[in-house]
Amino acid sequence: MRLVMEPLGMVAEVVDVESLKRWSQIPPVHHLTDYSAIGEEQKHTTSPFPYNSAINDKIALWLGDISLLSVDVIVNSTNESMTERNPVSDRICARAGVDLKEEIRQEVKECKTGEVRVTQGHNLPARYVIHTVGPKYNLKYQTAAENTLHVCYRNVLQKTRELNLSSVAISVINSVRRNFPPDEGAHIALRTIRRFLEQHGNSLDLVVLAVENIDVGIYEVLLPLYFPRSIQEEETALWQLPVNIGGPDGEPLLPDRQIRIIDNPQHSLDVLSEDESDSSSHSFDECDS
Template identity: 30%
Template sequence: MSTSPSDIPTLADLYSSGEVVAGDGEVKYNHDEVLNKRVSIWRGDITKLKADMIVNAANSSLLGGGGVDGAIHRAAGPELLDECKGLGGAETGETKVTRGYELPSKYVAHTVGPIYSSKHKEKCQNQLQSCYESSLNLCKKYDGGVIGFSSISTGVYGYPIKDATEIAIKTTRKFLENDQSVTRVIYVVFSKKDEEVYKSVIPNYFPPPSSSSSMTSEK
């Protein structure tokens, strides 16, 4: 059974219910209630999300693998692999789109996240940012709507979850400020621990109404 975005609370809803509260970190943007209604954090199964596009944390072959990647391929059926075979793989930070086939999502954006290395931290940051930027831009290209993100590179690729979450949310904020076609960004997390990280980071980029007087813009 699929889950509709209308059944998933927005960030504005989470603030109203007290499930997300303002954090202790530096608030980097002004409050924008309209933007807060375009973002969600959802602990669930991305293969069940009825979205216009979901983002798969793929490997460079784009031919499936473990974790979320394998789950998406299994749920989509063999036609997804057949289409992926014709894409010629992808570089780290690059994203390519296929149809969703048996998934409730229309499209799948296959993005290749970096394998984390503390010796190449800046390079990894840029590559991960590119994953989110390219996925959002492709969603826009394919008529926008709802996009669901898995937590890219935070599994076997070893990217520290808090650092990765900062990049994901910051990149999303910058994009949504200049785009109307993507109507909802849903961060789909697997564990309660990851969900709490997202909830702790997001108020710095999408702050609640009460923080609006003390913000410094980071454009």
């Protein structure tokens, strides 16, 4: 057991992640409703997230201080100038010490929305810290905000893989301070993590979902939908999952807004002469400080 000193001289225990229960070891706490018996129509005919014990063994839900976790890397959600004050960031910075602040000030300096930056862990139990900036949420630009949040989680996981690290503790990146609905943020986080583990599960041994009190209830309810622990939970999720469960990587899918023009002869000629349609890219470099 390793101990660290709190700012006021109190001693806090470092948490060995090997002591954390995996999701597969936690029994269901909610009664499974038989939706077929009450005549409710299911949203999916086959499970988009089938029961997979190997993937469940790589997930841990943990309510506690992420800065105490002895993992390869932890995630810090911040702003573009990397100066945001929130309880999670404050604890990370306090335990890492002044060297982390200096590394950010001298070398990293900034992080654009949706991107990630890596620093040393310094005095933290974790070897590294991945910093990322979540989006502001606005109903007018809802799809852009959802896609940017997906990019945050995906970039965190991809960077962990690029660094050849096997364990990562991820704090909740979406923030009510930026008006992001906690439940929508959790759906995006869980399906993005699930899809990544399906594709690159061999590169990661453990993903810790490090949550605060405000989010733990949401994750307890939604985790069984994306990481069912039994065939029964998988079947129940057919009714409880949202209709839109994202693309191959868990990314939000844009609704098709194209208008079919069937009575325009010129349009028909244009279609015959073009084999490919243009695709546009999205930039997420808007200021979010």
